[in-house]
Amino acid sequence: MTIKLKLELASGQSLEGAPLELLSKGVPIARGVVDKQGGVTFEVKSAKTELAVRVDRSVLKTG
Numbered sequence: 001m002t003i004k005l006k007l008e009l010a011s012g013q014s015l016e017g018a019p020l021e022l023l024s025k026g027v028p029i030a031r032g033v034v035d036k037q038g039g040v041t042f043e044v045k046s047a048k049t050e051l052a053v054r055v056d057r058s059v060l061k062t063g
Contacts, residue, residue, distance in 0.1 A: 003042040007034060023052040
């Protein structure tokens with residue numbers, strides 16, 4: 001199954017290059033990197049569970 005997301009921050013900061021993890025029950029099941037347009041694609045096996053996305057916020061620049 002392909003899961004596509006588009007991310008936009010209210011601050012207007014870009015997430016380009018940010019590593020993301022797709023989680024199932026708190027366990028990473030797929031990884032992706034945000035592209036120039038804010039999109040990320042995850043390839044996963046079909047799952048009947050709640051999913052969450054975790055962003056490594058340490059890559060975000062402040063200022």
